[in-house]
Amino acid sequence: MTNLLLVGAPNSGKSALFNKLTGLSHKVANYPGITVDVGTGTLKSDPNVTVWDFPGTYSLNALSGEEQVAIDTLKTALRSDDDALVAMVWDATRLEKGATYCLQVARECAQAGKPLVVLLNMMDVIESDGLDVDVSGLSKALGVPVLPVSARTGDGLIEAEAALLAPSPDLAPWADTPDMLIAGTANQIGDRFAPKGDLLVRRQAHIDHWLLGTFTGGVAFVVIMTLFFQAIFTWAAPLMDGVESIVIAIGSAVASVMPEGIVSDFVNDAIFGGLGAFLVFAPLVFILTLIVGAMEDSGYLARAALICHRPLSFFGLSGKSFVPLLSGVACAIPAIYAARTMSSRQERLLTYVAIPLMPCSARLPVYALLIAILIPDETALGGLIGWQGLAMSGIYFFGIMTALLVAAVVSRMDDTTSSEQAFILELPPYRLPELRPIISKSFNRAMHFIRKAGSVIFAVTVVVWFLGYFPNGGEDLSTSWLAALGRFIEPVFSPLGLDWRYGIAIIASFLAREVFVGTLGTIFGIESADEDPAALADQIAASGLTAASGLALVVFFTIALQCVSTVALLAREAKSSQFALKLLASYMVLAWIAAWLVYSLASVVLT
C-alpha cells in the first residue's frame, strides 16, 4: 500500500486534480497516525495507491490556529516513515503565489527523505492564452521533476502518474536551506519563470468591474441572492416532501404487517416518524451544498464575501461568515457545514453563535400559526400590503438582527471569538463550475449528516416518543408522562401567560421546531394541523391565548435553539460538546428573558 500526498495552495486546482486521479472516490478519513480528517481516495490506475488530499494552505507559515493544525498534519505525514510519495500541485498561471510554499515543501521532503514531484497545473489556460512557461528550466531550478498537467482537460495526467509511481531517488536539494534563502529563491523563481503578461488578471478585472462596482455590484448581489433562495426553495422543497412521504409510506407499510400495539406504534411513530423528521434535512444539505459549491467554483463566493465584509465587521463577523449566515436562513444544518470554509477557528465559532438565530425555514410554520392567531387577515393600501405578510417580514428582520447583535456582543465579551484577523482573500478567476465533483461532494455531505448527527437525533426522538406514549399506550397525550412533564414545568412558562399545553409543545419542538404545530394540533384535537393551521389558529384563539403570550411565543421561537440536529452537528463540527450545550442553555435563558420582557411590556400596552 502506497500513500500519495497531494499538497497545494487554495485555488491551485488540487481538488480537481484529486478528482481526476481518483475518479471521484472521495471520502473523509484520518491519515494514519493523525487525527485530522483528510480527503482520501484510491488512484484510478492503481488501486494499491491511496491518494490523500491535504487541506490547501498558502505556505507552511500559519495565519491562524486552524491553519497551524493543517500544516502540522502535513508535516507529520511528510515525516512519517512509510513510503509516501508527495505531489505538489502548483498553478502555472500564478507561479509567484505558490513559489515559497513549493520550496518549503521541497525542503520538508528532502529532510524526510521523500521524493517530490511538482504537478504544474492549468497548463491548458497557459496554452489557450498563448503564454509560455519554461517547464524544464523550472524543474532544473527546483531540482525536482516538474510535469505540466491540466486537471480540467486531463492532459499530461498519464505522464504525471507514471512519474509519481516511479519516483527518482534524487532528493530536492533544499534540505538545509534557511528561511531567508527560501524566500529569496522563491522571488527569483517567480521573476524568472512566471508567465509574462497580465491577460488573465485583466479578463477577470473586467467582470469584477461589474460584479463589484458600487451600483452594479449591489444589483448583481441582490439578483444572485434572490436566485439562490429561489433555487433552494423550489428545488429542495419537493425533494424534502418526497423523502418525508417515502419514509412515512415505508413506515405505514411496515407497521401494517405488524400486529397492532406498542411495537407497531414504536416502529411507525418513533422510528419512521423520527427518521422522517431528520432525513428531510438530507436533501436540504444536498441542495445547499450544491448551490454554494457552484457559486464557490464559479468564483462569485469570494466576491460576495468581499461585498459583505464591511457590514458584517460591524458585528464582529467577517465577509467569510456571509455564506454560512445566508444558508442559515434556509436551515442551520447546511449553514454549519458551510462554515467549514472559514480558516480561522475564532471566526468560525462566532459564526456558529449567529447561525442558530437566523430565521430558519423550520420556524416558518410556527410563525405562520402564531401570525394567524395574532394578526387579522386584512390588507391595507388597496390590497398592496397584507398585515400578516408584513408581520412575517418583521419577524425575519427581528431574527436576523438578533443574530447579528448577539454576535456583536459575544465578539466584544469573549476574546476567543473576536475576529481581529486581517482580511486577505484571494479572488479566484471566474469559470464555469464543474458539476460532477460538486454533486459528488454534496452527496457526501448529505450522507455525512445522516451518519454523524443521526444517532443523537434518533436517541432524543425515542425518549420524547417514550414520554408521550406511556403510561396510557398513546391513547391520550394529555395524560402521558410528557404532559406530566409539561405540567411540572408549567411554572417556567406561566410567567409568559402560557399553560402546560404550550410547555409540552415547546419541549416536543426541541426535536424540530415545526413539531410545535403538530403537537398543539394533537392537544387541541385538530388532527391535520400541519396542513390546515387556520383551524388550529381559531381553536387556540378561542381558548383565550392573549396577544401578549402570542408575542412572547414568537420571541421565544426566534431565539431558542430548539433543534436537536443543530446541537448535535454543532458539537461535532466545533469539536466541542461543551460549546454546543452552552449555546443551547444560553439561548434558552435568553429566549425566556426576552419573551418575558415582551410579554410584560405587551400586557401593559395591549390592555
Added chain:
Amino acid sequence: MSTSANQTSLWALAAGDSAVIASIDGHATDATSQRLIDIGFREGQSVMCLLKPGFGAPRVFAVGGATYSLDRATAERIKTIKPAS
C-alpha cells in the same frame, strides 16, 4: 532613489494604478505580514489596484498574476513607491 517621504500605502493607490512594493510593516515578524509575503506581496514586486468598491469595502489588488482582496488595515501595512516614469 526613493525615500520614505514618497512612499504611500497600498490603500492610497487609485484604481487602475500600479506601484512597486517598498516595504511591509512588521516585515516577517507577524503572521499577517508573513502571509502577505508568501502570497506574493514582496518588496520590489509590482502591484496594481484593480478596483475600489464603494462604502469602504476591501479593495482588489493584482500581484504576481493573482488577485487578492485586502481590507484597509491590511493594505495599509504595505508601503509602495511609484515607478519612475
